[in-house]
Amino acid sequence: MKSAVGGISVAYRLAVTSRVLAAVFGGYLLASAASACLALLLPMTRADAVVSGLLLAFVVYLLAALWCFACRSAWRAWLGVLLPSLLLALVYALAKRMAQP
């Protein structure tokens, strides 16, 4: 993530902006997806499962944000937050369908 000495290229700036967007919005999406899945799947009463999902959502958000800056490229940052979000969305849809006979 280090810039070249004596000037920062446009490509670098764009890549950083992209990572920031991935961390803020992609991370929020992943955290939301995780808390929604936990709210449905945790074997507790509904209110407890929701609260547990909320408590863990911020940890997911944190890890997603760290990932977005630790990975090797901005593309990987997006992939790393969107792919798990998609998987969780599938899990959520399945769980919803199972709940409604």
Added chain:
Amino acid sequence: MKEAFRQSMAWLHTWAGLIFGWLLFAIFLTGSLSYFRMEITQWMQPEARLEVVDAGTAIGLAQRYLEQQAPKAESWFITLPDARQPAIGIMWVNHDGFVLKRLDPRNGAELPVRDSRGGDFLYRFHFELQMPYPWGRWLASGAAMLMFVALISGIITHKKIFKDFFTFRPRKGQRSWLDGHNAVGVLVLPFHLMITYSSLVIFMSMVMPAGILAGYGDRPQGFFNEVLPVSDAPEAAGQPGTLAPFGPMLEQARQAWNGAEVGQVEVYHPGDRNASVSLLRRSSDGVIYDPGTGLLLQGSSGQVLSATTLGSWPMRIAGGFYGLHMGHFATPILRWLYFFCGLAGTAMIGSGLVIWLGKRQLKHAGTAVLPFELRLVEVLNIAGMAGLVVAVGGFFWANRLLPVALAGRAGWEVNAFFIAWALMLVHAVWRRGRRAWVEQLGLAALLFAGLPLLDALTTDGNPWRYLLRGDWLMLGFDLAFVGCAGLFAWAAWKVRRAGLPKDSTIARRERVRPARTGALEAEMN
């Protein structure tokens, strides 16, 4: 690979910390002060130095006052007094708004106190940032999330966490700042982690609605009804009724809760036959903040309509973090510890901002004019830190100087805070960096040193009388003001001295020895 990871985390720490740094500094400083919110309110209303009365007496006085003054209100809210808040707080809600009063616990009359928001202003600013609902809360939550990221990335960056903790190299300029930043960060690390994570927990249902929507579909209110089960009060019957005395109801709650005290009493449809009384536990009795433990009684008879208690483990964990953040349970010594931990966090954020700028200023040590972005950070550093301290001082001064009869007085105290802050921003733009630091810190020292004097001139109290009376709260404030003044004067003196000829020597040394600067850069970048 491992080293690359650490470097990327260092980058993240540097920039995440900078962007919301000033906002976080203000949030941490006002939050630390908020641990003395009720004490600040007492200082700001010096007309009423009260003794605490027992809850039974207080509730009787409140009930009598409300039955006379607001018999037709939709609901009453009574906050029972305790040592930190000896006045009886009452509020009633009509169809067109609410009325808030403080009653004298000796006779139940309205307290003739000056109009002031007291510590509540600093407390509200801490999480609402003087912005309309809900924007301030969202912004504060965003800042909290960034703080969380900055904390964890900072820990990863700082790999030799325990070894470095015992390395403090004083009087080495930039090096000392970094050592100090690390030491204070590590020293109160558990506090930092707790306070940051818990701040997210407090507003979690607002900022993370997805989980609630997943569980409750399009009726999110169902979640709140299950978590906060106090909202099932009966509807009004439309026929007049009389209320039973509240005193015995408090006793009833105490027995139901193994001796825990009632903190708040809420009465719905007080003049109606179907009136109901809801009793909530006092939040200072336990670590876990527990909005769920309540007792709903029939107003006319005191018969129990419904009783709820704190439930499951997830609720306890969430309530535990909430309670730890608020610190209502803290006894005086623990409260001071909270306060100093909060100040340590403030200092960690402030030193981080100073390091960010200091490191980049080194490259421009020879030139007279800083590049725009560095000058911007410098101005924001000065106004955001020294300027904020001056603003807090201005708030305290305004409380003693504004005439009691002034219309909208409480609002003007708050205005004084922001006017002082804005003036400091203008001053920071106008004056050159180091001079602005010295002048603003010096002004802050003068303001705080003057507060005990101002208090003695404008009220009937002074430190000597407080000592004779055993009024530790007012005496404590005078001592704290003098302590703050001393700290700011010391800081002003240090900055001034650092700006004398030695400054250029440091800069030269850094340029002569590029190897050392390089090493420093690697660690801080």
